[in-house]
Amino acid sequence: MVGSERFSNRLLNIYLPLVFYVVFLLFPFYWMTIVSFKPTNDLFDLKFNPFWIQRFTLENYTYLFRETSFSEWVKNTIIVSVVSTVLSLACSIFAGYALRDCLRAVPFPYVELHITNIEKRGIHSLLAETAVGMVTGFGMKSYLLGLDAMLDHLAKRRAPKARAAPKRVRARRAR
16 A cells, blocks of 8 residues: 555656656647648648648758758858857856956855766866865755855854963062
8 A cells, every 4th residue: 555655646746747847848849840741731721730740741841951041051050059169168268267366366265066076077176276165966965065064164264263361470569
């Protein structure tokens, strides 16, 4: 009985919402695919079920490849995406060095955190050398661990340091 109750809870709480989510995610791709294989007249005809293909055709694809500049559009898209990616990476690298230098100059404590273990993948962080600590590789729990570490650091920093009691010196009276 316990196993069946556990399965029904798992079905209702995990699998059923997951199925709805996957259908919601994949429906636009399904729609684009079936519309691309329908004749243009069938798209506006309400006699047919819009979710099924009544008459299969490749006329949309032949029009796309023969009568448009599709290959030029793809080439332009590749050029723009490669150039923008390279520029974005270059700017991010320079910004990382600038941010590290700013954090060195300003005594601003912070804990660096990463959801995944970046050291395991051979990635070195520029900002790690100026951080008071680093939390890495604990998934979503990293946020809570990082917050806990930062609060602990701030509490230790604000705590009054134990000072030695001042020595009492007796003043000698002049005779």
